[in-house]
Amino acid sequence: MAQMRRYAGGVDGNRSLERGIEILRAFRPGIDTLGNGEIAERCGLPRSTVSRLTRTLVNSGMLDEIRTERTYRLAASVISIGHAMRTGSPVLNAIGPMMRAESAKRRLNVGLATADRTMMVYLESIRYSPRAALRNVVAGQQVPMELTSLGRAYLAGLAESERERLLKLFKRRSAAATRALLAEVRRSISAVERGGYCAVSWQPAVLAVATPIVLDGLPVYALNMSLQNVDRSDALASELGAYLNAFAAKCKEVLAGR
Amino acid sequence: MAQMRRYAGGVDGNRSLERGIEILRAFRPGIDTLGNGEIAERCGLPRSTVSRLTRTLVNSGMLDEIRTERTYRLAASVISIGHAMRTGSPVLNAIGPMMRAESAKRRLNVGLATADRTMMVYLESIRYSPRAALRNVVAGQQVPMELTSLGRAYLAGLAESERERLLKLFKRRSAAATRALLAEVRRSISAVERGGYCAVSWQPAVLAVATPIVLDGLPVYALNMSLQNVDRSDALASELGAYLNAFAAKCKEVLAGR
DNA sequence: CGGCCATTTCCACTAAGTGGAATTAAGGGA
């Protein structure tokens, strides 16, 4: 009869699986543990349904149950899947070592990211520090797409239709300053189209430049370079941009022979 | 009628979600891309079912579809969930910095892991290298439980019943050398019970010692230290063991005040 | 350009999953 198509507005696909994934997604930095009640509320699901789905996720090893608190936490399995993802990423494999070398050579931060819905996710972020012990590599961290050079470069690398879809989402998200923000985003996008990169100071005293990497059959990526403890200056931005353009060209060359 | 309990042998839980997770798990290091056919085979599922579930996973952002190859790859979302896991781990948060300091101080590798089914998963693995540039931190990597100091220390920290359940699984897994291997595992476990740690040279020229960390309400963890390019010697093992015991004691102290 | 494999769509069937209501279990005073 209803051959599994469109449950409550969705089209095709498996509702339970979708819900289960949504539950996993409800855990994020700052939200370390969740109980069934809170999950039900955040995901907009009936409590009995959540109870069953979390049980399944525990049995599948994706969640750890904290019996004493009647609460759940992401289990170690999720990082082993994450590791598999990084291991299997042809882009990261190809240019990861180059990024590390470039970070050391230029003494700046180098990052590679792609999108997870409306956020950018670092596949690798090499934080340069003169104290080698503080050198820091993070993967999986998220930053907002519309506010960062990474995100705007990503948008610039996207096909028109997909880009407009995302821009609409931002409009809905940040009630304030929408007009000005969107204009800024579009300015960054055309900067990429003209000069290959865009520069943004999302965080105070940090200057970042980014450029998209578009490869056939793969998601769009964005590559960035950044410097801490500097004042924004156009001269510095264009110096960084030149470095980035040169490095990105090298990367694309390597990636082309894949 | 059948109120969702026991589908094909399982008890309670959501079949579609379980299957979806199993599909994600089918991707691991060395298996970068999978098509629906191969997934169906590996997971023992009908092809049409797989087709629908992979579609759902793509829509949920867990898989990327490579249209040109009619194949799938883990998407960036999985590392953002993995990052959330690490961020939310109270154990890693508490002792991660201590591990880094200890690695630098003692000039050896320090790792923290827990179990994912029959494998151990590193939450953090700090590879000491005299060349600071080569210092390497990996998370999510898996090593077999029964063959490593990490895994055996984990087993030693487990409750009797759970431990025996796992030992039976190993028996089924490795047809050869089962007898001798299991005896060795049991010897490692009693070593932990007597001296606090066990020593294993899983890989040639690498000596590793490990100890369990058992905390109320949390999974069992294992902490290890290792040295590359050394010959196995009992003297060296007991020196390492002493370092490890001292460090683990410090960690437990910190963890107790949680 | 036509045959061949693999993947997706179709569709009748029904068991798997749903969610409101009842029940049970867990803290929190007194």
Add this chain to the structure above:
DNA sequence: TCCCTTAATTCCACTTAGTGGAAATGGCCG
């Protein structure tokens, strides 16, 4: 210690969402 409040879990009738074999579609290679 026992009762009371609050939240999680189990129950259960309902029915839709999911299933999987079969048909159709679509890439690909000779």
